[in-house]
Amino acid sequence: MRPCTDGDLGAIAELFNACETVDQTGIWETVERLEQALNTPSFNRAENLRLWENSEGELVGYGSVWIDPSQDGIDGFLNFRVHPSVRNQGLEEEIISWGENRLKEATKDCNGTVKLYSGARSDRGDVITILQNLGFIAVRYFFRMKRSLAKPIDEPKFPEGFKLRIVEPEKDAMQWVEMFNQTFIDHWNHHDYTVEEFLHDCQHSEYNSDLNLIAIAPDGTFAAFCESRIHAEDNKRNGRNEGWIGVLGTRRGFRQLGLGRAMLLTAMQHLKTKGMDSAILGVDAENPSGALRLYESVGFEKVLTNISYVKNL
Known part of the structure; x- marks a missing residue:
């Protein structure tokens, strides 16, 4: 696991698109779109984004936590990707664990509720099982129409x-x-x-x-x-x-x-x-x-x- 640099954007886009080839959400990634999103004023890239590499130095995992005040505390939103070639081998759990720890660290002085959100498409039973096993509960459904x-x-x-x-x-x-x-x-x-x-x-x-x-x-x-x-x-x-x-x-x-x-x-x-x-x-x-x-x-x-x-x- 390591932080992200500007030179990583191309590799991140490749990782996202390798996932898209399998997942078929209809949404592809570009370096330009990534750069725009990760430069959002409210996002701290240095603290809230991490990358995972395999032993050959290839990017196989991505995790980011977007942190926002809520009406009664602080919410975090975890976005993660795992390369199809290494899915369901423990990397998802490692990224989610990092996301939890990062949110806890960022909210250690918060006196209100601290909640971590993530998501899964309804046909991604593997991701749903992982989230549920780690204590996440389904709270809302969103339709693409x-x-x-x-x-x-x-x-x-x-x-x-x-x-x-x-x-x-x-x-x-x-x-x-x-x-x-x-x-x-x-x-x-x-x-x-x-x-x-x-x-x-x-x-x-x-x-x-x-x-x-x-x-x-x-x-x-x-x-x-x-x-x-x-x-x-x-x-x-x-x-x-x-x-x-x-x-x-x-x-x-x-x-x-x-x-x-x-x-x-x-x-x-x-x-x-x-x-x-x-x-x-x-x-x-x-x-x-x-x-x-x-x-x-x-x-x-x-x-x-x-x-x-x-x-x-």
């Missing part, structure tokens, strides 16, 4: 007086982040987004301003939002033209007006205009604002399930 854009898309209907426009990051950052946090504050496991993180994400090479939309109320309040992205490398490797509806929400106080549906339909139209054949999104199966029903009502269908696991430390 897909919808063909070849089928007719209803015309979006916005409430009277609401205006739709694209986001201007430098100008809109504070209002956008405040809207985002107010929208998701009542959702499971919400962690506040920061202006710094928002501006960082808008610098991503795959960020497309045409696909970052907000609906503004007659009084000027940012009321609803939807950002979509097109991952060119994924589409190239998968031989498909798919666009992701990454984040969609309606601020409290403006729900039940049809804004969410209008934003979703607009995003679908924009993806189709850019040549996408289908739209993909992820949703909390127990979303309190009825997002799952909304997606099903416009033709999205579940294609896989991801399970969130937690261990109270």
Whole structure:
């Protein structure tokens, strides 16, 4: 086990893609995308990321812990990968153990709860067994859903007086982040987004301003939002033209007006205009604002399930 350096990004991408060849999630890795993620302002790469090599010096394991304050303590989110050639030989347990110890070390002065989260796709029985054997409990289910854009898309209907426009990051950052946090504050496991993180994400090479939309109320309040992205490398490797509806929400106080549906339909139209054949999104199966029903009502269908696991430390 050792820390990560900038020179490791290519090897990490190769490890992730070796896993993807077997796991077939549809999500591939690039050095550029990795660099963007690992340079997120809130992430401490030196302390919270470790790599594992075999005796030949080949990278076979990856673990990172993202640490965020929660409403009653501190949460950690463990992301790990193990090369298919050495799976189920004890390396998964070693990485998870490191993640637990790292979170304990980082939260030794915390007086509230400390929880470590990780996840597994529902058909990855090997990972599920390992997590359960180590004391993790399934707490939430998330669906990936897909919808063909070849089928007719209803015309979006916005409430009277609401205006739709694209986001201007430098100008809109504070209002956008405040809207985002107010929208998701009542959702499971919400962690506040920061202006710094928002501006960082808008610098991503795959960020497309045409696909970052907000609906503004007659009084000027940012009321609803939807950002979509097109991952060119994924589409190239998968031989498909798919666009992701990454984040969609309606601020409290403006729900039940049809804004969410209008934003979703607009995003679908924009993806189709850019040549996408289908739209993909992820949703909390127990979303309190009825997002799952909304997606099903416009033709999205579940294609896989991801399970969130937690261990109270």
